[in-house]
Amino acid sequence: QLHLQESGSGLVKPSQTLSLTCAVSGGSISNDRYSWTWIRQPPGKGLEWIGYIYFSGSTYYNPSLGGRVSISVDTSKNHFFLRLTSVSAADTAVYYCARSAPFDWIDPWGQGTLVTVSS
Amino acid sequence: QSVLTQPPSVSGAPGQRVTISCTGSSSNIGAGYDVHWYQQHPGTAPKLLIYGNFNRPSGVPDRFSGSQSGASASLAITGLQPEDESDYYCQSYDSSMRGSVFGGGTRLTVL
Numbered sequence: 001q002l003h004l005q006e007s008g009s010g011l012v013k014p015s016q017t018l019s020l021t022c023a024v025s026g027g028s029i030s031n032d033r034y035s036w037t038w039i040r041q042p043p044g045k046g047l048e049w050i051g052y053i054y055f056s057g058s059t060y061y062n063p064s065l066g067g068r069v070s071i072s073v074d075t076s077k078n079h080f081f082l083r084l085t086s087v088s089a090a091d092t093a094v095y096y097c098a099r100s101a102p103f104d105w106i107d108p109w110g111q112g113t114l115v116t117v118s119s
Numbered sequence: 120q121s122v123l124t125q126p127p128s129v130s131g132a133p134g135q136r137v138t139i140s141c142t143g144s145s146s147n148i149g150a151g152y153d154v155h156w157y158q159q160h161p162g163t164a165p166k167l168l169i170y171g172n173f174n175r176p177s178g179v180p181d182r183f184s185g186s187q188s189g190a191s192a193s194l195a196i197t198g199l200q201p202e203d204e205s206d207y208y209c210q211s212y213d214s215s216m217r218g219s220v221f222g223g224g225t226r227l228t229v230l
Binding site for chain 2: 051
């Protein structure tokens with residue numbers, strides 16, 4: 001059974017870079033049938049798709065993030081990563097990693113990790 | 120503002136039936152992309168509830184059903200139970216964003 005687990009800094013200062021890792025177990029990340037996705041949820045608000053990456057390296061990002069986001073993958077470790085630059089308080093959220101079928105559903109999800117942007 | 124539109128809240132008594140709507144546009148649901156539904160209890164990750172408009176993953180009770188027509192979709196829950204009290208989100212693919220879009224979420228209260 002596929003399992004995903006997020007990790008990274010829970011507190012980031014404004015204007016700095018948010019970095020998170022998603023560890024995938026129970027299956028290989030080197031499967032181009034799926035994309036590997038980041039989603040976030042500000043406290044008390046709804047879900048926002050951040051972007052995803054295919055094993056081939058193709059990436060797609062939410063235009064609303066204005067080019068601040070990058071997603072990469074390390075197949076040797078079965079991990080994928082999120083970097084979000086120039087963060088502000090508006091980037092405070094629970095960040096989820098997940099697997100998604102192309103153009104389709106998102107499943108399974110990691111448990112999520114809260115990242116707070118504050119000085 | 121979310122790309123897909125859901126009512127902020129719905130409610131029903133135990134045993135009743137409720138529906139949650141999800142309205143999109145010609146670049147997502149109206150373009151023929153499937154709708155998927157998630158249930159999220161407080162403090163937990165969303166759980167896939169319905170995929171491909173009307174399919175239930177293993178383990179999801181048949182009290183939950185989905186439908187789609189034109190640029191809209193609906194989630195129906197029959198025989199409401201207290202544990203159904205949760206937030207529900209619809210999701211689809213958007214061709215202009217080239218990625219996933221979500222509804223704003225609907226909070227279901229079981230009276």
